[in-house]
Amino acid sequence: MTDSSSLALEHLPGGSAPLYERIADEVRRRVDAGIWSRGHRLRSEAEIAADLQVARGTIRRAIALLVESGHLVQRQGVGTFVAGREGLRVPGRFESLGQRMERNGVDHETVELGRDVVDAPQPSGAPVRSLRVRRLRLLDGVPMSVLVNQIPLDIAPGIEQVDLVTMSLYTLLEKSFHVAIEHSELTFGAIAADAELAALLDVPVGAPLTHLVQSTYGPGDVRIDDAETWIRPDRHQPTVSLWRTNS
Amino acid sequence: MTDSSSLALEHLPGGSAPLYERIADEVRRRVDAGIWSRGHRLRSEAEIAADLQVARGTIRRAIALLVESGHLVQRQGVGTFVAGREGLRVPGRFESLGQRMERNGVDHETVELGRDVVDAPQPSGAPVRSLRVRRLRLLDGVPMSVLVNQIPLDIAPGIEQVDLVTMSLYTLLEKSFHVAIEHSELTFGAIAADAELAALLDVPVGAPLTHLVQSTYGPGDVRIDDAETWIRPDRHQPTVSLWRTNS
DNA sequence: CATTATTTGTACGTATGTATA
């Protein structure tokens, strides 16, 4: 009966998140980590519910999230299984970060790790004196991403003394410094967590992280911000919508 | 209090479909028909439930379907409303990797790993008979990415017999099947290589891979392609350009 | 082939928490 591997959620993080989300997170973690591989059969809803001392409806809701995201499949009368790749995972079904934060106000938190003023080298031209700030972003108390931003001081004079944990950086630039953001270039990849990132994001060394490099420009291709971000893929997956331009 | 407009589902035989689906269908019909237009406030869940003599949970489940599909939005403490059509996402331009390599004359090669015809489940609606093709892309003879695409057969009839290794899939769809590509939704993250991907991409098991899930749509939001891609980040890092709308 | 046990699916009902007006 595919015993073993009971859930044991005593150490479930994110105390404030709903129970069904925490359960789903834990199951997703095990699937993504390969602890439960393709075809693995979960215990029955009733058993899991009894184990965790929660109602079966709560288990069903957690499982529903993972069926949505393509992690699990269910078959009536048979059981619940870890999905293979035979079914594609369709976007738009993931809960975007914006939606999640919108939905429950602000359960996210930003911690500043440090800041300094540096002469940032430019692709073309002389170095530009810039504020460099390193921040850690948490969702439901669990680390989600590490952000490093570099903002030229002449773009936002005085920003080196401004608090950057309460407001979105871009909101601050637009509202307080009247910097218009026009476009940005985004390059993304994956990278294994080194010791420093692993410690900050609370993952094992070597765990895969989403790696983002983004340059943001204002009118006239003025460089506004250079950013590098590392994201725990189990905590957030960015989504963008792309439209065909008229060539 | 936006009264009026109670549901009255007497004429909802619907036969075998679950109650929550029939209720959702009726609400969706009214929204699509414009009987309830953007911003219209629905009666409270409790009121609807009392009206229809069903449990509130059943109403919630019906509404959940429509929130998922973007027809409705809910705000705690306020109410349930008919959603607008505005998207909050950032428009951008995306050149498919295949197109980019075509343009630059990079030495690349595509190997087909297999193809079959499947009934692909859709986020909403019945499964669609689709071609599923798995391909491996190499750059300078070294594996770069694994691609799985699903293209509905009614979009490109006969594509199941077409060679897909010489030309970019999107170029093929546009040039040979006259399928206009309008936009796509792109979700990205990182994932550790499992045994299968590791073998295909010639990396150690557990190596970080860029993971991409992309749905592509034509005019009228017709679904053209669902794709899932795993990329060796040391071989390629996708870039997108994002522009601010209007203003 | 029929029966039975198991498991998911649907629907009901209740209670309490939280956000908003």
Place this chain on the structure above:
DNA sequence: ATATACATACGTACAAATAAT
């Protein structure tokens, strides 16, 4: 402060699909 409305969670019961007896 109060009332309203959605959000979460609990629990029960039965139906439907499946697999084993």
